[in-house]
Amino acid sequence: MRWVWFHKLASPKWFYSWSNFWALPVFCFGCLCLAIGLVWGLAFAPEDYQQGNSFRIIYIHVPVAMLAQSCYLALGVASFVFLVWQMKMAPIFIKAMAPIGAVMALIALVSGAIWGKPTWGTWWVWDARLTSVLVLFFLYMGIIALQSALDDLVLANKAAAVISVVGLINLPIIKYSVVLLETLHQGPTFTLTKKPEMPPEMWLPLLCAVIGLYSFVAGLVLWRMQSEILMREHRSSWVKQEVMENGL
Amino acid sequence: MTYFSFVRAEFLVLWRRKQDVLNALLFFVIVVVLFPIGIDSSSEFLTPAASGIIWCATVLAVLMAVDSLFKEDYRDGSLEQLVVCGLSLPLLILLKVIAQWLAVILPLLVIMPLLGEMLYLSSASLWALMVTLLVGSPSLFFMGVIGAALTVSIKQGAILVMLLILPFYLPVIIFSTLAVKAAQAGLPYSGFLAMLLAMSLLSLVLSPFMTAIAVKASVN
């Protein structure tokens, strides 16, 4: 009984109608939170006493960097699920998620560089977290390149899943190894165990932006998955009916 | 087919294709030579940079060698036969990778003293470098072979393999160069060797299964 939802997730038809209901609200909620967080953070939050106004890029950089990592975690877990249980929705999720993760990693790199220029005086530092985000970006690009190079759908699904799982196992090791190299970056902004050192009027908008971006990406992924489902299941009768009744 | 007859055939094929191994070795040497010529040939630059240069060249040479590991077998249909022969595919892959590792890394170790001399490495740090190669290179092969199996059906797969697999090689390069640097400074480096060994063992356990999945998906 408890596993019913798990099996339902495996059915593209059920998932399609479920996501039809959820995608828009989740996306709109995300946009709203993101807008509040960004306006609040960029315009109204107090200035940092050390970094001045340049710290405000934190409201973009931190949510995006968190997303870049979370997306990969989600990719890895979905891939593992696919390799073990052959769940049909998992490769669709991977296909929908990988480009978003790549964009997040890229924005994190760019915003980090923009932040680095006034704070460190240079666009790029070979610091542990910067380097690992760069590697993360390469991993995403690898998955995307592999998927587009393989014509056979079955093989492309398997290949993307295998490389994501291998990446998930490797990522902590990569992270540990680059930490062994020099570290210049400031400590993590959010930790679950310690009270944040920032005042609430600084971290509340950040929290808002983080939640907003997660929800924004969730909505986006649901939509991308929907279109991928329509593409893959275009021969099945329920898709034809769906398109006839509701249009695209 | 038995495991023994498989290994015998693998070594025979490697022996018949010794030119390929030689090519990988020459490629390795040429990449190493590029650095003194392209950047700086003084010992002030080369001595500290030597381990990094050698490891980068090794990584590239290994990927070139690994990329061709399944290509021939895929073309002549023997990869298909490995899948259906009733033996354990992960074990066959493990044996194949070990054979290839021996064929590439042993000659590499043999010419290493020569390159060490060319890059002005002291004998202590050359020794450390060779140990890191011996301990760390299995993980290069085991990770690379996953990429090779995934891209075996693509005609021009070599660049894709590089893109997929090179990021995974960063830790091996970092641990190895740190080990050699420690040796150059006269510090103990067994901790780094332990990390390299751990990575090799982890990839030895996981990679044959992942590669088997990839091979099965590729031969259809």
Place this chain on the structure above:
Amino acid sequence: MHSFASLTVSDLWIERAERDLCKGLSFSVQSGDVVRILGENGAGKSSLLKVIVGILSPLQGQIVYSGEDVTVDRRFLQQDVIYLGHSSGIKPQLTVIENLRWYCPDASPSALHEVLESLELIDHIDVPVKKLSAGQARRVALSRLWLGKKTLWLLDEPFASLDVRGVELLEACIRQHASVGGLVLLTTHQDLPSLSTRDVALLS
């Protein structure tokens, strides 16, 4: 003599590249049968053999070999099968005899000699296969049938690139195998008057 073997395929669905190849195919064959799989080009004959041997996975359906359900794990079937696909699986760098020693390490030197003699390969025994003609290379692959001692043969277009003499030899070999309790599934467009075959038709 081979022990009694049977192969039962029930309600098999195969999909390749967004096309349904088999929709609920069922058939049952047993020791002594020579089964010809018929169908137009692209009807899925090769895919059917690949599914049975375990290279492809079916969408749904069941495969039972000699009483054992091998739908999920084909190991039991694979230990008793010789599968010859479009590409023969012969390594071109190895010589004729090295290839055979790889596939059939248990074969005695006299048996090897005898088979190579009858296939007219005995003069090329130490020649790398890449230096042989396509038909000769095909004979090398087929010689596994004489030496392999497996019950189930899955042959994808076995008569391709064989000359008249080669076809005769192979037909005789298949007849002999069926008479001692072997089981053969093959795809071909050729009529095989000298063999009493059963046909399985794939409709597209």
